[in-house]
Amino acid sequence: MKTKIVPRISETEWEVMRAIWARHPASANEVIERLQEVDPTWHPKTAKTLLTRLVKKGALGFEMEGRSYVYRPLVAEADCVAVASTSFLDRVFGGSLQPMLAHFVASRRLTRRELDELKRLLEDDAQKGRKS
Amino acid sequence: MKTKIVPRISETEWEVMRAIWARHPASANEVIERLQEVDPTWHPKTAKTLLTRLVKKGALGFEMEGRSYVYRPLVAEADCVAVASTSFLDRVFGGSLQPMLAHFVASRRLTRRELDELKRLLEDDAQKGRKS
DNA sequence: CTTCATGGATTACAGATGTAAGCGTTACGC
DNA sequence: GCGTAACGCTTACATCTGTAATCCATGAAG
Numbered sequence: 001m002k003t004k005i006v007p008r009i010s011e012t013e014w015e016v017m018r019a020i021w022a023r024h025p026a027s028a029n030e031v032i033e034r035l036q037e038v039d040p041t042w043h044p045k046t047a048k049t050l051l052t053r054l055v056k057k058g059a060l061g062f063e064m065e066g067r068s069y070v071y072r073p074l075v076a077e078a079d080c081v082a083v084a085s086t087s088f089l090d091r092v093f094g095g096s097l098q099p100m101l102a103h104f105v106a107s108r109r110l111t112r113r114e115l116d117e118l119k120r121l122l123e124d125d126a127q128k129g130r131k132s
Numbered sequence: 133m134k135t136k137i138v139p140r141i142s143e144t145e146w147e148v149m150r151a152i153w154a155r156h157p158a159s160a161n162e163v164i165e166r167l168q169e170v171d172p173t174w175h176p177k178t179a180k181t182l183l184t185r186l187v188k189k190g191a192l193g194f195e196m197e198g199r200s201y202v203y204r205p206l207v208a209e210a211d212c213v214a215v216a217s218t219s220f221l222d223r224v225f226g227g228s229l230q231p232m233l234a235h236f237v238a239s240r241r242l243t244r245r246e247l248d249e250l251k252r253l254l255e256d257d258a259q260k261g262r263k264s
Numbered sequence: 265c266t267t268c269a270t271g272g273a274t275t276a277c278a279g280a281t282g283t284a285a286g287c288g289t290t291a292c293g294c
Numbered sequence: 295g296c297g298t299a300a301c302g303c304t305t306a307c308a309t310c311t312g313t314a315a316t317c318c319a320t321g322a323a324g
Contacts, residue, residue: 008310010310010311010312011219011223011311011312012311012312012313013311014223014224015223018226028271028272029271043313043314045313045314045315046312046313046314048271048272048314049312049313049314050311050312050313052272052273053310053311067270067271067320067321068270068271068272069271069272080224081224081225081235082239084220084223084224085220085224085232085235085236085239087143088216088217088220088224089236091143091146091147091216092146092212092213092216092217092220093213094150097236097240097242097246098242098246098249098250100236101233101236101237101250101253102249102250102253103213103217104217104221104229104232104233105233105250105253105254106253107214107217108229110229110230110254114229114230115254117230117234118230118233118234118237118254119251119254121233121234121237121238122237122242122247122250122251122254125237125238125242125247140280142280142281142282143281143282144281144282144283145281160301160302161300161301175283175284177283177284177285178282178283178284180284180301180302181282181283181284182281182282182283184302184303185280185281199290199291199300199301200300200301200302201301201302
């Protein structure tokens, strides 16, 4: 499962990508609306600039639909998540998974439901695919 | 437990900070050595530039010791880790902890030891401090 | 037809980042 | 004493980022 090469996506660009991954294709205005739902300070012009940049980077594609563009992702969210996660893990925790997990578990109150869910994940992991 | 204000630390700067948090105070050359142990392509001049920038940002302090400087962190690693972690979580997982943990658990093979350790963490978390 | 609103294209611009090279001073080896 | 290696200080510079504003073409409204 080699990770595809994905363009580098900046902090702000991530917000735009997430808006599009959520539902696509999406017009610029749809994207802007979604962004503003989360953060009303988003300026339309700024969003447009980022869309253009993401196209240039190869992260997004677009087609004319009527009088305007609709955008769609050209890179899979899962791939970008994988790349960003590895980068974060290396950078902040020196690549050590366990301390990182410990940090997050300790830093947030998880609901009972989430704890159970997570433990289930660990159980599954422990059961199957264990080599050693 | 309010998080202190920490300067923004870039990707590359993190490597430098981690080298210093590991053991300090440390001279520029010590830092460079540590960096090169991990990645031999580190150029001394580049490292020096970053040290200077980190001082300017207020992330590092230094004192003259003999003929050269020794640097020490002015920001706690834990604080920087907390800030970077929250930022990452928001950016990549929209702030949802559980999917993020699921991703990491699924993406890496954890050792039996690590699994147990993690489950113990979850148990502790479940036991104490649960509000709802 | 003419005007205006709308959306894409182009331009702006400062600050952050990655990656160093060059300059100047000075303690140390000869 | 004198040249040289070491260090810190200053400068370089192309990109990337964040954040928009302006320009331009065209379809829609009147």
